[in-house]
Amino acid sequence: MRGAKRRPLGDIVVDDIVEEDPVHRGLSGPMIPGRRRAVLYACAVWGYTGVVPPPERRPIAGGRDEARLWRVDTLGGLEVLRARYVEFTFPPHTHEEFMIAVTEGGAALPTYRGGAHRVGPSDVLVLNPGEVHGGGPARGYIWQYRAFYPGAGLMRRAGREIADAARDVPQFTAEVVRDPHVAALLRRAHVALEEPRSALERGARLLQALACLIARHASDRPPARRIAPEHRAVERARQYLEALPAENVTLETLAREAGLSAFHLCRVFRQRFGLSPHAYQTIARVRLAKALLTRGLAISQAAAEAGFYDQPHLTRHFKRILGVTPGRFLTR
Incomplete structure (x- = not known):
């Protein structure tokens, strides 16, 4: 079962998403105070924390390497x-x-x-x-x-x-x-x-x-850098993703466009827009695919031109973001 809660942390808002299961429940207790700042800097950037779903714990025989x-x-x-x-x-x-x-x-x-x-x-x-x-x-x-x-x-x-x-x-x-x-x-x-x-x-x-x-x-944990708004920098990154949604842009390229380090870009982008850069890119691609479908392109062609790997890849994100599949959208 998945639970979620939002909590403020200074100028950061952290969404904690935890897979609730008997194996891992209670394992994410309070952090050591001396580590708190660097930990939250590194782990709150994308607003996600969680645990691996409970795998098989009992001895398993048979099978092959x-x-x-x-x-x-x-x-x-x-x-x-x-x-x-x-x-x-x-x-x-x-x-x-x-x-x-x-x-x-x-x-x-x-x-x-x-x-x-x-x-x-x-x-x-x-x-x-x-x-x-x-x-x-x-x-x-x-x-x-x-x-x-x-x-x-x-x-x-x-x-x-x-x-x-x-x-x-x-x-x-x-x-x-x-x-x-x-x-x-x-x-x-x-x-x-x-x-x-x-x-x-x-x-x-x-x-x-x-x-x-x-x-x-790490044995020598780095101190955390404080967040600054960086409004112009993240706006340049956002405009890049809006202008070229289908481009398979790397994190390094987007960071150069913004004039920030890659890690800091992800942090301030989420602070500004409430989404990670790659989540924003996916939404921009879905919007492009929707426009292409409206113009009469086949679903498979719209998927390719919008930057998705294939039609199922588009369908999964289209349904997740818009609530309907591309096929259902076309028959509305």
Whole structure:
């Protein structure tokens, strides 16, 4: 069951959306006061916090090992992995990049930092570049997880975006990050990188997830930058999205157009318009598709010209925003 509430935080309004379930209820307790400012800066930008839906917790037998590793060009590029391991176990090895893994189901017993550490649903494993690690599913369990492998440059950038100042590469020392909100953001970003989503949404979700992880759990947490209205800057970004709704604009391009850092743009854009840039872009695309349908274009053609991947992609957002499907709109 999903619940939502809106709460003011100084000059920010935060919408908390929490998946209410017996597994995660009560896990998002009060934050440590010393972390509050940076945490809310990173996590309230898009106005969404949540938890990963409760995955299977009991031991699961049978099945086979499955994994997919691919590279995306979002925010300069990184590799991502989605895996479901039943028997496979990694030998001790290292990565040149960070490893950030969020467990979706089952349990694992990876070895690193001098010992074995059990991880379960919604747990996040963060390893710095060069850290030796290995292992696999815990006995009698599968291990289903999603992983990111961002380079040091991308992690430094995410930390710099929070404070708007030069930062060293963040480091992580916690054995396991148990933070349902960060897990939810990471999972949503990973899904966006796997499914057909706009470049703007992919960049925004990935940057948000990495920034929130750094703000809450890096050993040297960056101080938060205070919001300034930036009315002219966000208006330039809005006009760009209105003028070119079908363009697959990246977050970096939109930030350059506005003259702001990418993370700060997302923050002040939502403060000004009540929507993230990619949500605003989707609405602009639906409006364009509606106009094209009114002019007599077929639904599939309107979807393509408005920037949607295909007709089902348009139909989903058209119904969500306007309350009817494109087909029903045409037969009104």
